Amino acid sequence: MTYRHLFKTAVTGLATNRSRSILTILGIVIGIAAIMLVVSLGAGAQALILGQVQGLGTNTIAVIPGREPTGPSDVTALFSDSLKAKDLTALESKANVPYLKSIMPTVIGAGTSSYDSNAYQVTIFGATELIAEIFDLHPSAGQFFDSSDVLSRSSVVVIGSKVADHLFDGQNPIGQNIKIKGRNLRVVGVLPPSGGGSLFNFDQMILMPYTTAQDYILGQKYFSRIIIQSTSDATVAATAQDVTLTLRASHNITDPTKDDFTVQTQQDLANRLSTITNALTYFLVAVASIALFVGGVGIMNIMLVAVTERTREIGLRKALGANNRDILAQFLLEAVLLTVIGGAIGIILGSSLAFIISIILSQGLGVVWQFVFPWGGAALGLSVSAIIGLVFGGYPARQASLKSPIEALRYE
Amino acid sequence: MNIIEVEKLKKVYHDGGETETIALDEVSFNVRKGEFVAIMGPSGSGKSTLLHLLGLLDEPTSGRYNFNGKNVTTYSQDELASLRNREVGFVFQAFNLLPRTTVLENVKLPLYYSDVPEKDWDRMAREAVESVGLGNRINHGQSELSGGERQRVAIARALVTNPEVIFADEPTGNLDSKSGKLVMSIIQHLNEEHGKTIVLITHETSTAEHAERIIRLMDGSIESDSPVTKRLSANDEFVK
Incomplete structure (x- = not known):
């Protein structure tokens, strides 16, 4: 057939x-x-x-305190206060990390913000002025804090769109003082609403200099994470390696399995x-x-x-x-x-x-x-x-x- | 020359257990090329079994069967299928046309399984349909045909590969007498004008008497084998 x-x-x-x-x-x-x-x-x-x-930039490297637990008994993996100011100084040295373009320590915490009789639960994000560049943030009103604000621990904040909505009910927030943990902070900028699908959603956040957040709001001497940019995509791997070695030296770690930090490139994350x-x-x-x-x-x-x-x-x-x-x-x-x-x-x-x-x-x-x-x-x-x-x-x-x-x- | 030579052909059915049914008990006879033989007998006499064996649809338990000069008792299933396709045509009581298929497609069916080049199929099928007088109904579905017409399509299908022998199993059994006579006249015509060997099974004497010779079976054995003295001509009856 x-x-x-x-x-x-x-x-x-x-x-x-x-x-x-x-x-x-x-x-x-x-x-x-x-x-x-x-x-x-x-x-x-x-x-x-x-x-x-990749929108964060493929040359971005994040340093996170603690390491990935190797098992349930790996207690040291839980360390969260291992990244300190001396690490920042060590990493900023050209001799240690030659391909470093910029470095930004961050602190993250939670708190209640209030204005008048309005109160709103927010995420407090302390960073440097570089955050605007790294996350591609453009205030819809006002402006970002700058490096001098970071140095002088200025009480200035940039608030997310939802924070603005909840605290100010349509009034102009710029120049107003909001209160967190009893401290007055002046609003210098408001962020536009970010897309619903963004990996990083700043709508419910209050951004401020990390120095301000550490000393006056959160009372912590360590960093939640350090974000580093290398000079180019090609130097990411070398920079990640340099960062690891620098931090090991700074923390007196000889055994790599005992690292109390994790270095993550965007590629790792992807x-x-x-x-x-x-x-x-x-x-x-x-x-x-x-x-x-x-x-x-x-x-x-x-x-x-x-x-x-x-x-x-x-x-x-x-x-x-x-x-x-x-x-x-x-x-x-x-x-x-x-x-x-x-x-x-x-x-x-x-x-x-x-x-x-x-x-x-x-x-x-x-x-x-x-x-x-x-x-x-x-x-x-x-x-x-x-x-x-x-x-x-x-x-x-x-x-x-x-x-x-x-x-x-x-x-x- | 004999086209069918049967020697001590035996068929035994086992129904699973120990009981055996001897359907055909060492039957021997010959059929000449071009002969028209009717096989008669009451139900259970073994006539269907005999037709299935002669038509290469079944294999005997023992005995010898020479078909067209070939000892087919040694043939494989595939060889038998190919032989059925080339040298045998079947006409069944229940017509067995494919549903929802035109007259032409039904008649073409055996050609699907043949070595005939495809370009000839249409012509051969048309010729076969015309030879049974249905040239004007070639693209009709079988639901548009009467019983007699359906059986004529089945005859055309049996003819299309130009086989040596046509086996007809009660071809008029499902037909009224008028259609039955027409079908018999076609079968007789094939025998007389085209020299086809016909082996026909029937339990009606009136149908059997269209043949030249009647083999009567009883309980698996041949009871009688005799020529028909007063042969009926279906054509004459039909004209009447």
Whole structure:
């Protein structure tokens, strides 16, 4: 039998039971659509996160107190006060870290801010004037504090948009004094609302010189993290290494496994986030695969019914000269056609859904979400559907091919 | 020349357990090329079993079967399938046409499984359909056809590969007498004008008497094997 006629015969066989064929492939359609959706959204999420991370500048290095715990008994990993002023001095030395472009210590804490009778729970973020450049912040009103404010521990703050809304109810906050922990702080700038999807959301934050935050507000002598920029992307690795060595010397650490700090490049962060989104995607794909498996069982079930129903047809074809291979090929092709058609519909359905979701996310939530058509996922989806057809159609097709022509012709 | 030579052909059915049913008990006979033989017998006499064996649809338990000069008892299933396709045509009581398929496509079906080049399929199928007088219904679906017309499509399908022998299993069994006579006249015509060997199963004497010879089976054995003295001509009856 020629392939063309084999194909034609299979199509006719499926078209004869159109509504049943459509219902049969539903499981495959749903399974493949779910996988496409998950893979596409996963790729979109990854693009978003990487974009955010890289938006910070790929030459950015963060030093975090403590180290990643090696196990539950690794108590020293919890150290949070290991980064001190002397470390800053050591890192600023050209001899220690030659490719350092800028360095910014930060302190982070929580507190209640108040103005008049209004109070609002805020995150206190102490930094240097470099924060505006590193996070690409532009006050919508007023201005940022400058290096002299940092040096002189000025009581000045830049407030996030939500803080402004809650404390000032539409009044102009610039020049007003707000209170945190009993200290008056003058508002010099207000930040515009940041996008909902930003990795760093400053809306509920109050920014101030880190010196002010350390001495007057939080009362801590250590840094929450130190942010360093190297001269270029090419010097990131060398700078990270220099920072590590400098801090070890400054902390008198000889055994690298006893580090009480962690140096993280943006690349590390990006890699780690990718690992998380990938793991999540794989997990969801595994869940969606259950639908595919169930769909496959459905195909097998229906094909078995079809084989029994068409026993006479099988007998007739054999009487007219079809051999076992012809019958096997016919029913196998019917199953594979079913699953591949199901897979194709699933791919279209899944990516359409992903596309719609990407529009909702970017317009409804203001997230910069890019629709990603997963070509790899589509190719995989089609091959998986074909394989499901072969695997779950194999047994029914074999049953069909082994029918004896007279048994089949006698069948009522 | 004999196209069918059967020697001590035996078929035993086992129904799982120890019980055996001897459907055909060492039957021997020959059929000449171009002969028209009717096989008669009550139900359970083994006539269907015999037709299945002769039609290469089933394999005998023992005995020898020479079909068209070939000892087919040694043939594999695939070889039998190919032989059925080239040298045998079947006409069934229940027509067995494919549903939702046109007359032409039904008649083409055996060609799908043949070595005939595809460019000839259409012409061969059309010729076969025309030879049973359905040239004007070539693209009709089988639901648009009467029982007699359906059986004629089945005959066209049996003819399309130009086989040596046509096996007909109660071809008029599901038809009214008028359609039955028309079908018999076509079968007789194929035998007389085209020299096809016909082996026909029936339990009606009136149908069997269109043949040249009647083999009567009883309990798996040949009860009688005799020529038809007053042969019926379906054409004459049909004209009446």
